[in-house]
Amino acid sequence: MTLYFLGGGNMAAAIIAGLRRAAYPHAVAVAERCADKRARLHAQFGVQTLESLPPQLHGDDVLVLAVKPQDMAEACAGVDTGGALVLSIAAGLPVSALSQMLGGTRRIVRIMPNTPAAVASGVSGLYAAEGASAHDRERADAVMRSCGECVWLDTEEQMHAITAVSGSGPAYVFYLLNALQQAAQTLGFSPEHAKMLSLATFRGAVDLAAQSSDDFAVLQQQVTSKGGTTHAALASLRRDDVAQAVTRAAHAAAHRSREMAQTAP
Structure with a gap:
């Protein structure tokens, strides 16, 4: 049994890195x-590479x-x-289009990963087509x-929502990180300190939220004193x-995902 990747871009490299760690x-x-x-992937991970x-x-x-x-398609x-x-x-390509491109196979699992997979902190949404067995789901899950x-x-319709929330979500976080860093610089911090403060603040807040049973809104209230x-x-x-x-941004991403599905071959 061999796990083949068709394409060796950033997301493929992130998944391969996870496979090696696991x-x-x-x-x-x-x-x-x-x-x-090919040369970079072979040097970095020791995987077989093919043209x-x-x-x-x-x-x-x-x-x-x-x-x-x-x-x-090509x-x-x-x-x-x-x-x-x-x-x-591949974002936006439905099972029907993928099946058509691959000679009619229905043994397909669609996956929407995200870029934190590169540091083993990703989250993936998976949808199994009717032709995929329970064992196929287990194998996809393991990967x-x-x-x-x-x-x-x-x-499969939920693939648009998972794309909008977690697939595109890291970009929203990076956008907010950049905004907080820029705000810190306008308040007098150096770019290096502004970046460190922004990262540490996000990291600490996420760690606290992950370890707490309280809703995000409750945690927000705990930080907020009236008039402060x-x-x-x-x-x-x-x-x-x-x-x-x-919310509008996430809906825009979901809408674009649906457009891409509608224009697929």
Whole structure:
């Protein structure tokens, strides 16, 4: 049994790093057209690298589709899965489109990972097509749990929501981190200290929330004294409608995911 990656980009590398940390017991190979990427992946992880997939895979193999959605049809042209389990991490491409590109196979699990997978702190949403067995789900789960947590979805429609929340979510956090760093600099801190303060504040708040049984709103109240400094800051955020802006952003991401699914081949 071999776990093949079609595409050797950043997310593929993040998953491979997780597999290595978890001492994944099966062979891993990457099919990647770019020679520089092949050399880098082999040097970093010791995985077998290929310019293209073998002419035919086997039924006990796993194929991870890790190319960009707009390049998927071309990348899959001529691929013979041989009945292998297919895991797709391509945003917006539904099972129907993937099946069409791969000669009609329905043994497919769609996955929406996120970039913190690179440091084993990712979260992935997974949806199994009707052709995927319980054992296939277990195998997909084992791959993605090597780099974080997994959430199984009941319907393919939920892939749009998981894309909007956790798939795109790290970018929202980085946006807020950057905003807090910039605010710290306007208050007189050096860029280095502003970055350290922002990171430590986010990290500490997340750790506290993870270890507490209280809702986020309760934790917020515990930091806020009426008429105090935090109260003034939160009042400013409410005036600027920041919470609703985050909600609108997530809905915009979900809408774009649906558009991508509608334009898929």
